[in-house]
Amino acid sequence: VLLIEQRKRVVEVGLEALRRGIVHGTAGNFSERDRESGLIAISPSGIPYPRTTVEDVVVVDLDGRVVEGTRRPSSETPMHTMVMRAFDHVDAIVHTHSHYATVVSTIRPYLPPVLTETCVVVGARVPVTRYGLTAMEDIGQSVVEVMTPDSRAVIMRNHGLITFGKSFEEALLYSMLVEEAAEVYVQALAANGGKEPNLVPEELVGEMTERFNIGYGQPRGEERGAGS
Numbered sequence: 001v002l003l004i005e006q007r008k009r010v011v012e013v014g015l016e017a018l019r020r021g022i023v024h025g026t027a028g029n030f031s032e033r034d035r036e037s038g039l040i041a042i043s044p045s046g047i048p049y050p051r052t053t054v055e056d057v058v059v060v061d062l063d064g065r066v067v068e069g070t071r072r073p074s075s076e077t078p079m080h081t082m083v084m085r086a087f088d089h090v091d092a093i094v095h096t097h098s099h100y101a102t103v104v105s106t107i108r109p110y111l112p113p114v115l116t117e118t119c120v121v122v123g124a125r126v127p128v129t130r131y132g133l134t135a136m137e138d139i140g141q142s143v144v145e146v147m148t149p150d151s152r153a154v155i156m157r158n159h160g161l162i163t164f165g166k167s168f169e170e171a172l173l174y175s176m177l178v179e180e181a182a183e184v185y186v187q188a189l190a191a192n193g194g195k196e197p198n199l200v201p202e203e204l205v206g207e208m209t210e211r212f213n214i215g216y217g218q219p220r221g222e223e224r225g226a227g228s
């Protein structure tokens with residue numbers, strides 16, 4: 001069986017995303033690239049997370065062709081493979097339809113810097129794509145268009161959120177932090193009569209990020225969090 005460890009992690013990250021409330025039903029999908037073989041383990045299409053087994057996870061190549069597996073891969077496989085072909089820093093992808101990020105996708109060209117922690121961990125702005133045709137190369141193209149070589153998250157217009165890491169742990173953290181910031185942003189807009197709320201001064205984010213990366217947490221860097 002190819003990519004057994006990656007397949008296990010695809011099953012586990014789906015369950016973890018379900019527990020954290022950022023996916024439901026069969027929405028969302030997850031993939032991890034194996035550097036050695038260049039192959040990718042990706043969620044199967046349309047199987048609820050609690051019922052997904054290691055055998056259900058599909059192994060595809062960088063062009064999205066099935067290499068091993070009895071299930072059909074996620075309908076968004078072209079998006080996952082296109083991002084991994086285009087960006088070398090991406091080895092794990094988490095795609096969800098988390099609620100508040102999706103709300104932001106319908107009203108803004110980007111999520112502005114509203115929470116300090118999200119700014120220093122994910123970046124000052126999270127871009128929103130143009131509208132992309134789902135399950136087609138087009139949606140992958142719409143994501144790649146707004147990415148940079150260190151992108152950690154992109155909000156997909158009228159659709160959801162996609163995050164990029166070296167591991168699922170990283171990508172899942174970015175998903176949580178963007179959703180948290182999007183929730184604060186949407187509620188702050190509502191509480192403020194629709195007017196833009198106070199934002200993190202964008203010119204300070206670069207310097208704060210450097211300090212955060214050097215000084216926060218324990219020396220081994222296994223903890224996460226900011227602002228306290």
Ligand SMILES: [Zn+2]
Binds near residue numbers: 028076159160
């Ligand atoms: Zn989706």
